[in-house]
Amino acid sequence: MKRTNRLKDKLVWKIAFSYLALTAVPFIVSYALTSTYWWNSSMATSIDHSEKILHYSKELVDVHLRQMESLTLSLYYEPDLSALLARPDLTTNANVRSVVTPRFEKLFRNMSNSRPDVFNYYYYDLNGNLIYVYLNGVWIDYAPQTKYNPVGEPWFRETVQAGGRIHIIRTTLPIQKPTDPLFSMSRLIKLSTDPIGVVLMDFNFNVMKDVIGQSSFNDNSAFVISDLRGNMIYDSRLQTAEHGSLPPEIQQSIDTGPSAGSFKTKLNGQQYLIVYETLDRFSLKLIHMIPISYLISENMAYILNINVILIILMLLLICVSLYYFNRKMIPLVNLAQVMSGSVKEPFDTRVPVSTTDEIGRLSFSFNKMMSRLHELFNKDYKNRLAMAESEKKMLEAQINPHFLYNTLDTIRFTAIRDGNEKVGKMLFALSTNLRYTISDTSGKVTVKEEVQWLERYIYLQQLRFQDRFEVFFQIDVHVHQLRIHRLILQPFIENSILHGFQDIESGGILHVNSYLDKDALYFEIVDNGCGFPGELNQFVTNDNIQSLGRDKIGMVNALSRLFLYYGERCDVYLRSIPGKGTSVRIRLLQEDPVDPVEAEME
Template sequence: MLKLRTGLFGKLSLSQKLFLYLFLLIIVPLVSAAIIINSKASTVITNKTYENVFQTLKQTRFNLENILKEVNYLSVSIFSDDNVQELIKFHSEKSYLDMDRTKVKLQKAWGGTSFNSILGSKPYINSISISQDNEIIYQIGDLVQEDERQYTPIVTELKGKVFWTSLHQLDYLLPNSKNVVSLLRAVNNLDTTKQIAIERISLDEAVLSSFYAGINSWLKGEIYIIDAQGRVVSSQDKALLGKELGSESYIQKVLADEQEGSFSTRIDEASYSIFYCNLMEPGWRLVQIVPEGELNKQLKVINEFIIICIAICLLFGIYFSYAQNKSIVKPLKLLAKEMGKVKNGVFDVHLKVHSQDEIGRVSLIFINMIRQTKELIDKVYKSQLKEKEAELKALQAQINPHFLYNTLDSIRWLAVKNKDFAVSEQLEVLSDLFRHVLNNGEEVTTIGEEIEHLRNYMFIQNNRFGDKISFVQQIDPQLFTQKTIKLILQPLIENAIFHGLEPKIGKGTITLTIERKENKLIYVIADDGVGMDASQMTRILSHQMEQEHAFALKNIHDRIQLRFGGDYGLTIESEFNIGTAVHIIMPIMSDEGE
């Protein structure tokens, strides 16, 4: 027998398949090649772009570090100068005339170069001052009213080490204040190493930012310097100056890395690339933020070329599909249309064959096949169908549960009328058995109704066997309302009686246990009858026995698996002359019987 197995591809029409072949064998390879080229080009261009941005950033860091090193070197040169040492000494001794003479020396020459010349060659230096006991004793550049007294305890504790302040404004004598960052350090007596003053060199943030202004050519890009706490020390965007950015996740990532690097992130629902490197001496970070769209502009030309190639391939595919549809698919559709008539039971097929190619030969074969099929249906199938229908109606007429139930009820009332109460009681129980079998045509009942059905059944059997058979049930009363399939337990109890206990010499016991484990119901029907040997067990489990009890077991097992699936069903444990236990596993059913 030929089995037609079709997946998603098999359900496609021929025109769809032809287009799919074209797509898979031509368009996909072209697109794949374009994507590979794009991927390689993207990698090269992206890496090159990232490398250029990063190299420029590192060169800027190098320039800024040179500035900071020069300022540091300048601070060392200042506090180690003899004239500076004398100036501080004269101020301590209140020798104001000697102080004025020393200031003249400092202005005329310091290390072969005047202070004013130093400021002229280093425009990023805003001012230099030397103070003692919070009093400025010498300063050049922009003049301030008071020096940075709030940092005095920190500078004193550092004992000559450099301290860089955050961005701030000095209290200038001039009306226009400037944003500066300052290098502070204690000035020690060169002979006694005792602190005698504090030196300050302030850098103009506006001039400092000009050293890296040229590298920020990206639209919506930003570049700035932050200190170790995430505060903006310098920026082209003056609105950011002094802003606390330490709470931003990308800034936290930058601060956590003591080296240099780059990563991608999202800021305000937009994608950015973050480049950063450390200015080691003050512990600052130079950070550049570039929109990823700006970095990938060079890829747009390649992407546009790929889109054009894909569009051309699609247009060619559509034209090819149209040509194939006209010459091949349309004749096959006519054949499929006639086949559809046959599917709907119309065997009067009129199909004109105009060619001798493969499609024409298939059409002729189809016509002959339909003719033969029609003859087969008329002669064999219809006659067999009528025969089966007659047999089914005869079988239905032989057994009518409603008729039996009503008849038994009439006989019971006749027994009551004749005062034959033993017979009446037996008939009433038997009527209840038939009523449970009918169950209003429903397949699903409750465990309580199944147990009641078993009690009625055991009442009849006890009248037959007397006290030979004992029935014990171990069931939680809360399970009585649980839904189950009807007529699951009674056939198994019947098997236990007639094939387990009846052949046994002496009395026997049947034990019914029902319990719930997680989302399953476990039924166990155990008897201490004659049991089965290994060969009988094998034949029953393989469904090779045709006896009535084996059929009942198979019927129950099949009913459970058909309704709930292969994870549920019936298993048997038996030992010869010891007894048999049948286990049933069923899922918990909802109130709707699902």
């Protein structure tokens, strides 16, 4: 009992310390992996979320800018209005102005259905005179903007030089308030090929604040729109038209990177995650700037809460495990003692089974194993006694065959002495075949020996049936020395003689052939007898032998003995036609490749 306690204490503490060591390391690793996973997951989620917002923002901005672009082309859909705008007396002829204004009103009549507060529309002739103004959905005949002449402005010259292509204006114009977040584009209008004026349109980025900014971009991040040169056009943190340029760190990374992507950079001592996309049609960049510190603060508290829960769970698991292991040690120790004692003691020792868990099932299996060993031990003992008795009877039975051989030889010599050579030959064939049949039945013989036995067997059968049949052997010399199990062909030949030729008096022909093809030895037994009652054309293996049916019991028995020796290395092809005969072809796969030349030399 004292030994049991020492073993129990030693094993319990060993398991306890092992469990603590195995849980402490995984906990530290899990903490690191969890933190890394949640950090990477948070970063990936932020990037994915920002990319989705940017994609949505890109589509929204693109829709509005395309609408602006289409409105700059609207004059081309009004050829009469374009013709009036091309007249040289447009600014001096009141009648012409009175016709032009209603035409413009008709052109923008439907703008109230497409957010008129988004757009401002200006039309200047080539001299810089303001012909038409549409501000925030309202046409005004006179406005302070009429005093502004843009002919000398860079944007006006660049628009004329663009020759009808859209021109993006990236600076605040004198007619615009610096506090208005506006984006402008212009286009030269032509009548046929002659320039007649310039259209200027503004897009109000307050729409971004109303639709995107308040719902998607929080106060800790920034949404910026800039041109390809880095000039900022819109900044969600500010609501003015002029914001300067992008920081060089951001601009350089965007210039050297793909058209859309993300990267990290440091601005004013703070790390930022930058996600950007490109609006290629208008040469604009949409940029989302997220402080890394904001991402960390958002996720660190969540990670810490998870790990606190993990620590508590680990401590609870350790306590429960120690209690559990202590309770399970006693059955395990009992099992160990019985197992060690079973090496020397008899097989009748059993372990008490008190649980149904793994240790209980192990104890039950051990008891069952011991019972089985005891049973096998007794059975083996009985088998050994039976085998000894069988060997004794076999030795005693060997006296009888020798007596029979000697008796047959005596009769043979007597017949020869009295001049009866035929009887002597018959007795010699019978004695030799009998000796071949019952001596060492478990061994193999050569094909040549088997064929010689068959010749003697058929000789005796021909003496019995007189001239009923003839037999022709065609044995390839290459197979003479190949070894096979004895008496595997005799049942098929006997079946031909006794059943195939049973209804004829003469004319029966039996062919026995053997040859070697690749690594297979073939035997063919062909007769012209009566055949089976029904036509038969079948490959027979060890798996389908029973499909031959009970009416072919002789053939089934012969095949069963063949497959008992060779198993999967053997197959048989049966062909039988009623009234015409039966053909049996046996294929035996050789265990080792056979060289025909070596076989012939042997």
